Amino acid sequence: MLLLALAAGCYTGGATAGPGDEIGGSTGGPGEQGAGGSPVDTFGEGLPCDVAQLMKTRCVSCHNSPPVGSAPMPLVSRADLLAPAKSDPSKTVAQRSLERMQAGTMPPMPATQATADEVAVLQGWIAAGTPAGACGADGGAVLATPDPLNAQIACSSGTYWDGESAGYQMAPGQPCIGCHASSRDDGLPRFAIAGTVYTSGHEHDGCNGVNGTSGPFQGAAIVLTDRNGHPLASLPVNGVGNFTTFSAPPAPFYAKLTFQGRERVMTQAVPNGDCNRCHTSTGANGAPGRITLPQ
Ligand code: HEC
Ligand code: HEC
Numbered sequence: 001m002l003l004l005a006l007a008a009g010c011y012t013g014g015a016t017a018g019p020g021d022e023i024g025g026s027t028g029g030p031g032e033q034g035a036g037g038s039p040v041d042t043f044g045e046g047l048p049c050d051v052a053q054l055m056k057t058r059c060v061s062c063h064n065s066p067p068v069g070s071a072p073m074p075l076v077s078r079a080d081l082l083a084p085a086k087s088d089p090s091k092t093v094a095q096r097s098l099e100r101m102q103a104g105t106m107p108p109m110p111a112t113q114a115t116a117d118e119v120a121v122l123q124g125w126i127a128a129g130t131p132a133g134a135c136g137a138d139g140g141a142v143l144a145t146p147d148p149l150n151a152q153i154a155c156s157s158g159t160y161w162d163g164e165s166a167g168y169q170m171a172p173g174q175p176c177i178g179c180h181a182s183s184r185d186d187g188l189p190r191f192a193i194a195g196t197v198y199t200s201g202h203e204h205d206g207c208n209g210v211n212g213t214s215g216p217f218q219g220a221a222i223v224l225t226d227r228n229g230h231p232l233a234s235l236p237v238n239g240v241g242n243f244t245t246f247s248a249p250p251a252p253f254y255a256k257l258t259f260q261g262r263e264r265v266m267t268q269a270v271p272n273g274d275c276n277r278c279h280t281s282t283g284a285n286g287a288p289g290r291i292t293l294p295q
């Protein structure tokens, strides 16, 4: 419920502008909410709860409505799953989904693959003739969750760095390694990887991110993996959303944000450990915005 309240808060536009507030030039960001696809408040519409839960856990970080990044279609309602597949209109999206899950090619690496039980849920639903269920926005386990990248620029935590104090809680949202680089010889810590996690995709520089150490977002972590999704390291998120490490795995390595069994993954190899250089408030170098907690 708190997650929902926070997400809803992003739409009020009531946040006070913070330092470095710039709107514009964003991809998939402010102003595009609700563009294309069915309204997000129908999440899970027509689906039995177990199928809806599977989509929520494994698929909607990309296949939301509208889809995120280069995912081709939404997977949030029964109508979405019964539509003809783009790659093969003789099959439904549900059938193609089952094939891709069984082949281990959806979700894409480095995402965690669906468990055998989860695959069995989709298989059983298709075998039963894809019956309608009632797990819509009004009840059941699935909440209506607009994608956090479709949010107005804001500061969800409502608190900012003071602009002066140095340490692990400094400068959330800013590119740490620009100042903390190994090429420098000024006695500052030399991070190999550093960045900040937020609850929504577009947050001001200096705004404190999620508190990963206590409260509702406790346990949020950046997991670094090899190309097959095998974990190599886990970086805890601190009280203001910052994460750091002094040593990176050998390249190529991959990154995802995990929280309560859900995740949002970066599908290309991490080209640079200064995560906030690309994951700015509006997104730079093709990144969609901030590194954002899975809903
Ligand atoms: C990290 C983002 C991401 C996640 C998570 C993800 N997908 Fe995808 N999906 C994509 C992208 C990108 C494509 C297009 C490229 C491709 O087909 O491989 C795609 C394509 C597909 C296609 C092919 C559509 C067609 O017409 O053939 C299906 C089916 C699919 N996804 C189902 C799923 C299911 C089911 C899940 C969850 C179990 C899932 N995906 C999770 C990103 C994602
Ligand atoms: C604009 C440059 C700049 C940026 C960006 C920056 N820092 Fe710093 N950082 C400094 C400076 C300068 C100091 C030393 C300040 C002092 O000692 O008074 C420092 C100190 C620190 C220290 C304490 C070192 C010690 O020995 O006490 C940590 C930890 C740290 N920064 C982490 C971070 C993290 C994490 C980020 C990104 C979220 C970050 N910094 C972003 C310039 C920066």
Ligand code: HEC
Residues within 6 Å of the ligand: 061, 068, 069, 193, 194, 195, 222, 255, 256, 257, 264, 265, 266, 267, 268, 270, 271, 272, 273, 274, 275, 276, 277, 278, 279, 284, 285, 286, 287, 288, 291, 292
């Ligand atoms: C050079 C730019 C760049 C850097 C540096 C970078 N990323 Fe990304 N990131 C991207 C791009 C582009 C995408 C979207 C395409 C993709 O998934 O590969 C992305 C996507 C993501 C996503 C998924 C976005 C979503 O849909 O919520 C996560 C999570 C992520 N990155 C985490 C990280 C972490 C952690 C680091 C630092 C270890 C990092 N990124 C460094 C460019 C970058």
